Amino acid sequence: MILPAAGSGQRFGGVQNKLFATLEHVPLWLFSVRRLRLHQRVGRILMPISASDRPRFETEFAQAVAESEVELVAGGKERTDSVRSGLEALGDDDSVALVAIHDAARPLVRHDHLDAVFAKADQCGAAILATPVTSTVKQSFDDGHSCHTLDRKTLWLAQTPQVFRVDLLRQAYAKHRGRPATDDAELVQRIGIDVALVPGSPENLKITYPHDLTIAQAILNIQSQHEHA
Ligand code: CTP
Ligand code: MG
Structure with missing residues (x-):
């Protein structure tokens, strides 16, 4: 898993x-990590971080990073640069068939949706959550x-995780030469691979503006009720 x-x-x-x-x-990054760590399909977690944030991760959060077995890697200027760096850090790990990319800013992804997107990627090699x-x-x-x-019936909002066969993602990034892309699925599509859309949920919101934290807390309250039902 790469967690930009x-x-x-x-x-x-x-x-x-x-x-x-928080x-x-x-902290949101740790919230995401903890939830992902509990899922059986998540193995290594490589987290691209900026040079300016590194001192905090290595001091204040050193224990949390170690305990949750997060591998810090150097992020880049654009999100694609950060993902590329994570992919390079993955090396030629032959035990890994699929790589998932998930925004650290989406702390509330549900495990049933993780199950579904991994299962689809097992079948067809490239799948993303979307609503x-x-x-x-x-x-x-x-x-x-x-x-x-x-035509609304044809439109979906892309989320993460986006899960790909490692070789496909490597090919996509090898071909990618700077043209901006807002998600990884677009790069994979550009090499002619179909990417499947797996229905997710708006619960998996990306924290973008401060008020998203209020919405996230409300979602969390609902999710906690269901867990304990
Ligand atoms: N990200 C990254 N490297 C970058 C830019 C973004 O790893 N150069 C990560 C963010 O940290 C975030 C995810 O990609 O977890 C989704 O990006 P976004 O929500 O846009 O976060 P930011 O780029 O931090 O926010 P903004 O665009 O408002 O500056
Ligand atoms: Mg951004």
Whole structure:
């Protein structure tokens, strides 16, 4: 598993990486790690981090990093640079057939959805969690002066984990030369591989803005009730 954590959280604001913000007193990156660690399909966890965050991970969080067996790797300028660095750190580990990439900023992914996306990737080599779009989506090429409507039935919102056969992801990254991509599935599609969409849930939200923490806490309350039901 590669767990990109090397962003700076621009949209979150604040003076530190948003992943140091807490949910029930646990930093978001560690919340994600703990949940993933409990899943049987998750083996090594390689976490790209920025050079500026490294001192904190190596002091304040050294014990948490060691206990949860997280391997810190150097992240990069763009998310794709960070994932590439994780992939390189994975080396030629022959025991690994699939590699999953999950945003450290998505702390609430459910285990049944992890089961489903890994199972699909076992079958077809490339699968991602996604949710069907519920709103009507308009597209505009002139800054909102006019628009047309996209067919909602064809639209999904991509999430993570995104799970790929290691060889496919390596090929995709070998071909990728700088053209921006907002997720890894896009790079895999560019080498001609079909990526399957596995229905997930909006519970797996990405913490982007401060108010997402309030939503996350509400989701967590619901998830805890179900666990203890
Ligand atoms: N990420 C990364 N390396 C980067 C950029 C992002 O590892 N160069 C990680 C983030 O830490 C996050 C995930 O990719 O866990 C998803 O990115 P995003 O939610 O956009 O986080 P940030 O880039 O930190 O936030 P922002 O775009 O608001 O600055
Ligand atoms: Mg970003």
